[in-house]
Amino acid sequence: MTGGAPPSTGELEDQGRDPASGTAASPSALRAACALLFADEALSAVRHDALNRLTAIGAIGYELRRLSPQEDQAAELHRQRLGDLNRQIGLMTETVSRRLTVLRQGPGVTTTLAPAVGGAVAACARPEAVGVGPVMDAVVRGSTLDLSLLLLLLLDNAVEALGPGGEASGPGLASVSLRCALAPGGKVQIEVSDAGPGLAAEAQDRAFERFFTTKPGHAGLGLAVGRTLAARFGGQLSLDSGRAGGGSSPGARAVLSLPTAGEPEGPGEEEGA
Amino acid sequence: MTMGPRLLVVEDDRDVRETLVRILGDAGYEVHGAADGHEAMAELRRSGARLPALLLLDLRMPRMDGRQLYEELARDRALSKIPIIVLSADGRPDAQAQLSGAVAVIAKPVRLEKLLSLVESVVGAGTVPPPPPR
Secondary structure (H helix, E strand, O other): OOOOOOOEHHHHHHHHEOOOOOOOEOHHHHHHHHHHHHHHHHHHHHHHHHHHHHHHHHHHHHHHHHOOOOOHHHHHHHHHHHHHHHHHHHHHHHHHHHHOOOOEOOOOOEEEHHHHHHHHHHHOOOHHHEEEOOOOOOEEEOOHHHHHHHHHHHHHHHHHHOOOOOOOOOOOOOOEEEEEEEEOOOEEEEEEEEOOOOOOHHHHHHOOOOOOOOOOOOOOOHHHHHHHHHHHOOOEEEEEOOHHHOOOOOOOEEEEEEEEOOOOOOOOOOOOO | OOOOOEEEEEOOOHHHHHHHHHHHHHOOOEEEEEOOHHHHHHHHOOOOOOOOOEEEEEOOOOOOOHHHHHHHHHOOOOHHHOOEEEEEOOOOHHHHHOOOOOOEEEEOOOOHHHHHHHHHHHHOOOOOOOOOOO
8 A cells, every 4th residue: 555645446455355266355355445435435425515615615705806895905905805715715625625535546447247246245244145146247347346345235235124134025035136137238237136125215215315324323325335336337326116115026126237348457457656 | 687698507505506506697697506406307397498508517416416417418309418517526537537528527616717717618608797807
């Protein structure tokens, strides 16, 4: 890791590489990276809100400049105070933009699906409850670690939806399933569905909102992090709430749609620190 | 008074949205605000409303965010022609690269002089000239 600089996700991946498989991060490394990702998302929310406040303050300064008094002495004082305001905005911007970062983006790499799926299932709360369909030999633009983390978040959500005993909400229903399929437009679609009660319509509407949660004790960042990760792949993450929200299948279904890339590149290679 | 070109500000932060609507309105543009992508689509599809000449679009919003709205607009022949300026509070390269068809990406905190200059370059001046620089 570069001294003093935030780690990149590629560096985390290299550190957490499972010596047995040689490709996927171990479950403990995946959990540790997940914690960092949550911290990064929380700080990203702080940074986003702070930059909005600075925008509003800067706009007030702009309007004050337009309303500056005409008398020389008052005008000079007015100008000085506006200068002070601008300087404070600059300092705060520097702090917010450069120092509120836990993880930095590594350079572009690609990954196949299988190691990420395997790593996520192995690390999830109840691997035995997850049924995985065939995983095609598709390549997506992003790191194995990021894809593992994304799938782990979705699997953990699905397992939690099953309830305290982790059982399906109805007899004869599969608990959690992960299915991959090729989709039109050069995309691959990964669906994680559960046999839980689904989400109420209001919860589905706000599911990706940072700090929104229906589960006591949860930070409410999981799906926000998932959406951030999906965006790193140039993809999208959506949620079907299941019967509770008017859908046809019983439980919730998360759908990850990712554009495919060319041949996989070496994982964790960096062009510079 | 004849209003200038029509603008739509799509921004979930109320203070930022109302400030931009006010300042751009003072500059002579006809400005409407929307708090997220859903409100923006409702405004754009409102019958009888003329389409805006420019969209100012925040990326991170609840419900339908900036990227989802962008993709929704791209699916409509008329709406896809509206130029977009992205207002980004997210410095991550992946966030800014997502909307490669945008006219410009302005990082927050937004400098109003820069924004007004950019808006004028895209849609022309409002009906009220801005004050001279101090």
